[in-house]
Amino acid sequence: MMNSKMMMAAALMAGAMGSVSAFGAITGVAGQTTWLLTPPAAATPSSLLGPNAFAWDEKQNLFVTNVMCDLTNNPGNSSSPVFGLVSGNVDSHFIHFQQNTAATLVNGQVTFAGKIRGVMFMQNTLDITDIPLGSPSTIYPTGYGWRGLNASSFFSINNNVLTFHFDGPIPTPDILQLRVLTEHVVPAPGVMAMVGMGGLIAARRRRA
Numbered sequence: 001m002m003n004s005k006m007m008m009a010a011a012l013m014a015g016a017m018g019s020v021s022a023f024g025a026i027t028g029v030a031g032q033t034t035w036l037l038t039p040p041a042a043a044t045p046s047s048l049l050g051p052n053a054f055a056w057d058e059k060q061n062l063f064v065t066n067v068m069c070d071l072t073n074n075p076g077n078s079s080s081p082v083f084g085l086v087s088g089n090v091d092s093h094f095i096h097f098q099q100n101t102a103a104t105l106v107n108g109q110v111t112f113a114g115k116i117r118g119v120m121f122m123q124n125t126l127d128i129t130d131i132p133l134g135s136p137s138t139i140y141p142t143g144y145g146w147r148g149l150n151a152s153s154f155f156s157i158n159n160n161v162l163t164f165h166f167d168g169p170i171p172t173p174d175i176l177q178l179r180v181l182t183e184h185v186v187p188a189p190g191v192m193a194m195v196g197m198g199g200l201i202a203a204r205r206r207r208a
Contacts (some may be wrong), residue, residue, distance in 0.1 A: 025057045026093060031108030039135035043096050045144065045175060050103035053166055053176075055110045058092040058135045061184045067133070068125050069118030069181065077156035078121060078149055086118040089184040092133040097176040099168035112160045114183035119157065121149040121178050129179055146173040 029035045036056040040048060048054050065087045071077075072084030091114060097106055120126050126148055130140040141147050149155070152167040153176055166176045 025060070025091070025113055026055055026110060027113050028111040029055055029108065030111075032103075032106040033108035033110060039094075039138045041137070042139040043094065043175075043177065044139055044141045045098065045173070047139075048096055049098050049100040050106065050168075051100065052103075053095060053097035053106050053108055053164065055093065055095045056135070058094055058133060058138075058179075060091045061089055062092065062133070063089050064132075064181075067118070067129065067181065069120055070122050070125055071119045071157070072117065074116050075156070075158040078119075078154055081119075084118065086181055088117075090117055090181045091184050092129075093180045093182065094134070094138075095162070095164065095178040095180065097166045097168060098174070099170055099172070101170065104168050104170055106166045107164070109161060109163045110180075112162075112180070112182045114185045115160050116157045116162060116180060116182050118181045119155070119162070119178055120181075121155070123148045126177060126179055133179060133181075141175060141177075144175065147175045147177050149176060149178065150174050 026035060032052045034052040034054050036054055039056050039058065040054070042048070066085040067087070069084055069086050071081035072086065073082040076082060093112065095110060120129060123145065127142050130142045134140050150167070152169070153165060155162060155164040155178065160182065162180060164178070168174050168176055
């Protein structure tokens with residue numbers, strides 16, 4: 001049995017683990033955005049339909065070298081993007097919208113734990129990063145000619161916030177998709193110390 005001090009430490013560990021999982025992740029959404037806490041099985045045509053856009057985390061704490069991004073200027077927007085290469089420790093995230101008969105236009109916002117380093121919104125850059133940066137449990141529409149940002153849609157980034165205006169008129173085969181790379185945020189030393197304390201407690205309980 002745990003005494004009161006051990007129970008308190010275990011509670012702190014649980015809180016710390018929750019904080020660690022949030023580092024490098026989506027931290028909030030607004031507007032017409034559905035936040036998926038686990039990646040979907042598929043982001044292919046007709047698999048995720050409106051009325052909202054969907055956002056989820058893909059991979060965290062990846063070291064990448066010279067990843068092609070369609071927009072790297074922050075602040076910046078899709079009307080005047082600066083193409084560039086991103087290197088370093090990053091986290092990847094995905095935003096998806098395909099219209100249904102009830103929704104053709106959505107506006108929303110996604111906030112991340114780390115600063116946005118780059119965004120991919122063209123078919124080619126999305127296709128070539130589906131495997132290295134995408135969720136391994138999600139089927140992406142790699143090679144699909146109508147994925148990415150269409151001419152009537154728009155997004156902007158400012159620090160760690162991405163704001164979007166997606167327009168998917170009916171009928172159209174468009175799937176509006178963005179892949180977002182953010183800086184990987186390292187947990188504060190105090191949080192890691194609490195996680196370590198939790199591990200010691202767990203080890204003592206196994207020996208008891």
